[in-house]
Amino acid sequence: NKIIDLADAVMVARGDLGVELPIEDVPGIQKKLIRLARRMGKPVVVATQMLESMVNSPTPTRAEVSDVATAVYDGSDAVMLSEETSVGKFPIDAVSVMNRVAEKVEVDPLYRYIMDAEHPNPDPTTSDAITAAAGRVADTVSAKLIATYTTSGSTALRAARERPSVPILVLTPIKKTARRLTISWGLHCVETEDAHSMQDMVSRACDLARAEGLVKIGQRIIITAGVPFGTPGTTNVFRIAKITKTNFYK
Known part of the structure; x- marks a missing residue:
């Protein structure tokens, strides 16, 4: 151990x-x-x-x-x-x-x-609770993807540990993190700027999920992130979003 x-x-x-x-x-x-x-x-x-x-x-x-x-x-x-x-x-x-x-x-x-x-029990932390819930909620609402913002990669690794039934889109501003995470189960990593606001968080995740060919218009996705944005280890936001034609981020 x-x-x-x-x-x-x-x-x-x-x-x-x-x-x-x-x-x-x-x-x-x-x-x-x-x-x-x-x-x-x-x-x-x-x-x-x-x-x-x-x-x-x-x-x-x-x-x-x-x-x-x-x-x-x-x-x-x-x-x-x-x-x-x-x-x-x-x-x-x-x-x-x-x-x-x-x-x-x-x-x-x-x-x-x-x-x-063989599902492992989550640690008693906000980050683990949100990550563990993401997979279950995705099944409940028939979401097609879990999008997670991460800087250090720890949130993405927690998401992979859950082995959800849908793909995991990892959004990170650090190329090294994106490359390191590609070996992990179910992770599709994209290097992008960190979100600047709640609206940007949702729009960016929806647009990149669609651009990567992982979802279609009308489908739902789960989004997890941390506020303040860009701060490692602060996953505390959970959103359900729908892919539309007007999810364009700036």
């Missing part, structure tokens, strides 16, 4: 774990690390020999496909290829297979059931 708390992200490198520990312990440790990382709001990547046969073969084994799917079902933020794309003969095919498997898992009703069943 202390190591994960100090880390920016976690990589479950099964090759290294298999060297240091009995190989039969690795699957259980993988699941434990994924759960701990999610609970603490840290991105977790599963890696090593996921589609190793595709280094020399255009198709993976069924066991490898199951391995990738299991990592996604467990709740990992990302699955990673290494030798398959660095020196393999079929790098594009390997990426395509991994992407198809991940997408198939994420539309499986069982996946949603697992994510909800």
Whole structure:
């Protein structure tokens, strides 16, 4: 727990774990690390020999496909290829297979059931309370997106930890933050100026959500932000907005 708390992200490198520990312990440790990382709001990547046969073969084994799917079902933020794309003969095919498997898992009703069943309890803070509520309200009002303003990235990581059923649009004025967050589950990051007012907050989120092709006119979105704007760690605003033709921000 202390190591994960100090880390920016976690990589479950099964090759290294298999060297240091009995190989039969690795699957259980993988699941434990994924759960701990999610609970603490840290991105977790599963890696090593996921589609190793595709280094020399255009198709993976069924066991490898199951391995990738299991990592996604467990709740990992990302699955990673290494030798398959660095020196393999079929790098594009390997990426395509991994992407198809991940997408198939994420539309499986069982996946949603697992994510909800293993839902971590929010911390007793305003930021966590608002972020946890966003996903539930999105389901209740059939919103298509959660838009969250963030400077440090902590609010976006809290939103990803919730594993909502809709995409998360992250709006940040800091390019470094946007790049760092792209590895996290469900986050679509856009670099933009911070909001200057409540109206600007709503209009900017609606327009950028539409510009990124994430929503259509007439659909609803959830917006979370912090006032005073631009102050890290102050998420205290929650809005439901509707996409219209006149949401233009200045």
